[in-house]
Amino acid sequence: MKKKITLKHIARELGVSISTVSKALKNSEEIGADTKEKVQAFAKLYNYKPNNIAISLKNKRTKNIGVIIPDIVHHFFTTVFRGIEKYANAKGYNVIVCVSDESFDREVINMELLANGSIDGFIMALSAGTQLKNDYNHLKEVTEQGIPLVLFDRVTEDIKCDKVIINDKKGAYNAVTKFIKDGRKRIAMITTEDYFSVSRERAAGYRDALSDNGIAFNEDLILKFPSMTIDEKVIEDFFNREKVDAVLSVNEIFAIHSMRLVQSKGLKIPEDISFIGFTDGLLSKYASPGLTAVAQHGEHMGEIAAEMLIEKVESELEEETYTTRVLEPTIIERGSTVN
Amino acid sequence: MKKKITLKHIARELGVSISTVSKALKNSEEIGADTKEKVQAFAKLYNYKPNNIAISLKNKRTKNIGVIIPDIVHHFFTTVFRGIEKYANAKGYNVIVCVSDESFDREVINMELLANGSIDGFIMALSAGTQLKNDYNHLKEVTEQGIPLVLFDRVTEDIKCDKVIINDKKGAYNAVTKFIKDGRKRIAMITTEDYFSVSRERAAGYRDALSDNGIAFNEDLILKFPSMTIDEKVIEDFFNREKVDAVLSVNEIFAIHSMRLVQSKGLKIPEDISFIGFTDGLLSKYASPGLTAVAQHGEHMGEIAAEMLIEKVESELEEETYTTRVLEPTIIERGSTVN
């Protein structure tokens, strides 16, 4: 087993001091040409690579960024993650991921763990538990320590930091407007409880689009699920009870389930009823018919988040200016709506 | 901004030595009760948390494990990752993820980056590029340095290390056997080129099942794609040319595409043609009809990989015994096959 070689080993072997070796490897002007050559050759021969941990301790910079997301088996989050990873990697940063599993406690634990020197900054989307509890002290602590933080997608007004979100309201607004243009009258919305910031925004867009087009808001056309899990029965009851000709869903799963259900009842998509779902994921693409989707551009969002974070990490001055980047959603039209 | 407090600060503030503070916080017997109390109270008040980096440098243990996967926006890999993260987290480890993007070069770069002290061990699935190039020197270097390595799913015989795979051959064998039991005669296989270890195994299982049941292998019924991307036209030609009544696909995407195609040609699933796909992901679940799938139990695989790795990391002795865990695949029956 070849053990890792250090500056000390090289110094001893070559009969010079550690500082000489360090400088020689950095091609410092202070060191004579022959010594430099000797050291560099030796280092190459023994494949010397500086120890990251020691450098981190010295510079108080880890070149790691911490990402905390509610779930990793989730198309949107992985897409954002890919953007983060890509950008960070290109800038020489590594990414440490922790999954909060939608739990407040796990979010707090993971944050505290990473905040003790392991990372230079955080990128995160709030867990459901945290949004429900509405407790952001763990975020506050971190920012007060001067650790940069970027929130994406699931954000909160309560914390002053950089944020990047998509214009969920506008996404919903555009989707509903499209339905109306297509002549739809009874437009339903399938959503979750309001403690998700995104659900709130989308609901607002839905209402605005209706009222801007002179359609009365009808509470009966809103189907709310308490969590991300679906109750097949509830969906069935809803579609048996209400006559709807268009459905806006806050996620793919709800949309796909509903589509299958109405199809099994003999309705034709998009002739009898059309669908638009949030998040342009695999399911939307491969459903039959394809599900028209509000694309959230996760990868781009991730890149921007990483860019904002690294910018803050590398800027020495601690300005207290925080910006929120709002990305524009786009509608990807597929077979579930008339084009 | 509250800066992080260190042992030195506490020591100076309380007029004791650093070692005393360190020991007091560990509740050492060497320290007097009143001093301990004083130190602990002060530490709690100022929310002292030891610096992870310093501890890592001291112990030569980072409590980080490096995961390198070909793609993160991929259901199977994220599932495995969830298993890894769960187990590792429970054991007090963090996970650093790097994405090779199926590229040999990026796999090498990421490995070298992490191998310089950032992690205690690796868990990885080989990139397509690496398998194609058949060059495993970067893995060899790492293992020679005594850094534990666990390969999963996409593995190689050329490296001596712990591995965890599913019995791909048996998965394919069982799937094909099921087709035959259901009375299918012309069983096609949609796969990728052979340099993926998994594709090779699955092809072997396919052939074995045929021959064990006295069905002649027919090269014409094998559709091979050079990569993960699909050419719609090629699929169409294939199904126009060959009359098949069952299809085994090495992944979901190929299967879903084919299903949509044959459905558009008026064939009924599963009456006229049945389908089984590898990887029990979202698409299989939500396709119509649902796609019968060979489940790979990714999360379990991830847990096992993490368990094997941490076991090696924490065992001082460097035994040279490596084991390969083979997980059994199971078939999840859905509407794409007759039950």
Add this chain to the structure above:
DNA sequence: AATATTACCGAAAACGTTTTAGTAGCCTTC
């Protein structure tokens, strides 16, 4: 009263690196 024991605490090294502040030795220069 001399010695042994205990309780409590501190100094210092170590992990591997970077960087500041020197310090030799040699060469100019007037």
Add this chain to the structure above:
DNA sequence: GAAGGCTACTAAAACGTTTTCGGTAATATT
């Protein structure tokens, strides 16, 4: 021939811990 200026190097501190080894009182033992 002394002052100054280079060149080429080294010592040592620092980052924040942990841990070993001592050391010094106070107390206990003979």
